Amino acid sequence: MQELGLRAPYLRRADTRPDTSARSGGPSGCAPLWPQSAWLSRAGPGARIARIPDALPEPEIPAPRAVGVDECGTRKGRHYSSALVDIETRRPVDLLPDRETSSLAALLADRPGIEFVCRDRAPFFAEGASVGVPQAVQVADRxxxxHNLSEAAERAVAQHRRCLRALVPAAPETRA
Known part of the structure; x- marks a missing residue:
């Protein structure tokens, strides 16, 4: 805490704080702040503003129609979980502790309004979506x-490499 003489010209209102510099280790304030905790915990004029969000009701969030499910690593290579996201609002819906078919199926079964499940190629996501919401259409994410298109293109180019070489004229040799 600074000396009163140093901070007085810059005060915007009267300094009503008790002088705790002697108890807190001097003007530098290097000692623990536990003596000042009683002063810090007093509710000031800003405390009412801080309580306003607590008084507001939770917003109504509609049930998702289209969800995306993918795995996320909480500890890369050691622990993976599954994240469920509302595709239309791009908000997270839930985080599952594992990548099991049964946990995804149970979570999706609790939400019967789901029409689309956007997922990757993992078999446990396919089975979980089929069991949890059988009426939903399953689609691959972008x-x-x-990725599938690029793999197919690479395979096609590799298979037809000879045909492609015949179409490309040989480069002229240059002499130095």
Whole structure:
């Protein structure tokens, strides 16, 4: 805490704080702040504003129609969980502690309004979505669509490499 003479010109209101510099180790304030805890815990004019969000009711969040499910690593290579996201609002719906078919199926069964499940190619997500919401349409997410397309293109180019070499004219040799 600074000396009163140093901070007085910059005060916006009267300094009503008790002088705790002697108890807290001097002007530098390097000692623990436990003597000042009683003063710090007093509710001031800003405390009412801080309580306003607590008094507001929770907003009504509609049940998701389309959800995306993917795995996320809480400890890379050691522990993976599953995240469920509302595709339309891009808000997280739930975080499952594991990647098991049964836990995903139970979570999806509690939400009967789901029409679309966007997922990757993992078999446990496919089975969990089929068991949990059998009426929902399962689709691949955009990243996996592009990944599948690039793999198919690489395979096609590798299989037809000879045909492609015949179409490309040989480069002229240059002499130095």
């Amino acid at each position: 990243w996996h669509l592009w």
